[in-house]
Amino acid sequence: MPARSRRPSRIPGEAWIDEVIQYIRTNLQGDLSLAALAQAGCSSPWHLHRNFKQQTGLTPQQFVRQQRIRLAEQLLLETTSSVATVGGQAGFHGTAHFMNCFRKEAGCTPVQFRKQKLAEAAQRR
Template identity: 30%
Template sequence: MLEPAEASPGTQAEQASFQGIRRICGFIAENFREDIDCVDIAVSADIHPKYAMSVFKRSTGMSLGEYVSLMRVSYAQALLMRDDASILQVAMDSGFGSVSAFNKCFRKKAGMTPSEFKREHRAAPPPLHA
């Protein structure tokens, strides 16, 4: 195994890309519920927005926007499993600007509407004690 001082320039570039992706993912994980874009994300990793988009797509196979949407839908799915969750409140709490944007993105990522998901995945009632 190469020590950092012995690493080749290609390896150093890969390490820098990996660190950038870690910072990008961390920023998205902490801020996906806010109105963020690729510039906000790139600034958080201290890299140029075009480079951030390129290195992220090359490393993950998805765009920054797709990843943010995936995080939002995953969070929304968890919220929808609660009995008291309204579709409007889940949409807003998950970072979507409107219910229509939420419905469109949710259907694309989950293959069903939020209402269908809620019906299918509603938490089971607690068992009755004899």
């Protein structure tokens, strides 16, 4: 009898998508391609994409981008690091790509975001 591969069993119901979400949140700087996420979730890319979108309303890549932008926003406010450094720390490959994604998600550039939020914080003091 051939040896079976020892893949972890899939968690029933929607809980396995929650595990993929947790994997994304803890690995924002790593490879979060659909294939990598499917492997982490012990699923096929197609099955992951379909179920993830049903549960969250976003595709896996939209969710990854959203989480990376949230991390970048936090880093922009808590550090004095350059935009390029913040983009890299948030998992983006290339400053131009980071700035385009940030502008689409936040509605402004990272520099504008930082200035606006710091000015708002100073007014509250």
